[in-house]
Amino acid sequence: LKVMIMGMDGYLGWTLSMYLADRGHDVCGVDNMSRRRMVAEIGSHSATPIRPMEKRLEAFKKAFNKELRFYYGDLLETNFVRLLVKKEKPDCIVHLGEIPSAPYSMIDAEHCNKVQINNVIGHNNILFAIKDHAPNCHLLKLGTMGEYGTPNLDIPEGFFEVEYRGRKDYLPFPRQPGSWYHLTKVHDTWNLMFANKIWGIRATDVMQGVVHGLNTPQMVNDDLLTRFDFDEVFGTAINRFCAQAVIGHEITPYGKGGQTRGYLALRDSMQCFTLAIENPPDEGEYRVFNQFDECYAVNE
Numbered sequence: 001l002k003v004m005i006m007g008m009d010g011y012l013g014w015t016l017s018m019y020l021a022d023r024g025h026d027v028c029g030v031d032n033m034s035r036r037r038m039v040a041e042i043g044s045h046s047a048t049p050i051r052p053m054e055k056r057l058e059a060f061k062k063a064f065n066k067e068l069r070f071y072y073g074d075l076l077e078t079n080f081v082r083l084l085v086k087k088e089k090p091d092c093i094v095h096l097g098e099i100p101s102a103p104y105s106m107i108d109a110e111h112c113n114k115v116q117i118n119n120v121i122g123h124n125n126i127l128f129a130i131k132d133h134a135p136n137c138h139l140l141k142l143g144t145m146g147e148y149g150t151p152n153l154d155i156p157e158g159f160f161e162v163e164y165r166g167r168k169d170y171l172p173f174p175r176q177p178g179s180w181y182h183l184t185k186v187h188d189t190w191n192l193m194f195a196n197k198i199w200g201i202r203a204t205d206v207m208q209g210v211v212h213g214l215n216t217p218q219m220v221n222d223d224l225l226t227r228f229d230f231d232e233v234f235g236t237a238i239n240r241f242c243a244q245a246v247i248g249h250e251i252t253p254y255g256k257g258g259q260t261r262g263y264l265a266l267r268d269s270m271q272c273f274t275l276a277i278e279n280p281p282d283e284g285e286y287r288v289f290n291q292f293d294e295c296y297a298v299n300e
Contacts, residue, residue, distance in 0.1 A: 214266065
């Protein structure tokens with residue numbers, strides 16, 4: 001399959017690019033390198049060495065004798081996205097090109113608006129580009145289990161049957177986002193469902209838990225490592241806690257640490273994405289996968 005990965009330079013994007021190419025897929029990717037700039041903005045860096053993209057691509061080709069194509073660009077540039085999708089005509093677009101931090105979105109109005117604009121408008125640009133230039137393309141969008149909040153009942157995959165005043169219907173499960181970032185993911189879900197409804201875009205909405213870990217079989221040397229953030233803004237639970245344990249720092253959960261979330265390892269995340277990519281939805285189908293392994297409260 002020809003797969004285009006939005007956010008190729010990121011924690012999941014770089015890992016998935018190598019994973020899919022190693023399986024024989026034709027992989028290209030897009031990034032504006034904003035994750036590197038935002039982590040630097042808050043005074044941090046990746047614990048692993050992150051090479052320039054040119055060196056990453058060279059190292060992958062040397063290690064696996066396979067090509068990864070990369071485009072530098074911004075998903076907020078409507079014409080760039082349109083031209084790229086028109087040129088590549090991918091079978092699948094994996095959308096990982098969003099700002100993935102609740103704390104970053106909560107800093108102030110400027111950061112809130114930056115996250116909202118980047119995530120919602122960039123996603124919409126992809127939807128319109130698919131509609132106009134690759135109508136059979138499967139869009140796999142990365143959502144988050146955080147869209148659902150922490151309801152006091154099991155969370156179904158997207159929809160559930162509800163009865164009210166003697167009548168029943170099959171409706172989207174309620175969303176209760178806990179940050180401006182999580183709100184962008186909810187907006188993305190509604191926009192994806194609407195695009196599927198009016199244009200028939202093949203869509204998979206992956207509600208992913210918190211991913212942890214570093215190594216996949218493709219990370220055979222330092223030049224091919226993905227990033228490992230440990231700071232208070234981009235360092236996610238487990239990865240951050242492991243880094244703190246290593247240096248003897250006290251563990252720092254947010255708030256009271258009672259938030260319950262689903263967690264899965266990086267290798268499992270790659271397998272889940274790959275299953276969804278290699279087994280696309282039917283024409284006109286919108287589907288939801290809740291992607292996690294085990295649930296824990298942060299304190300656990």
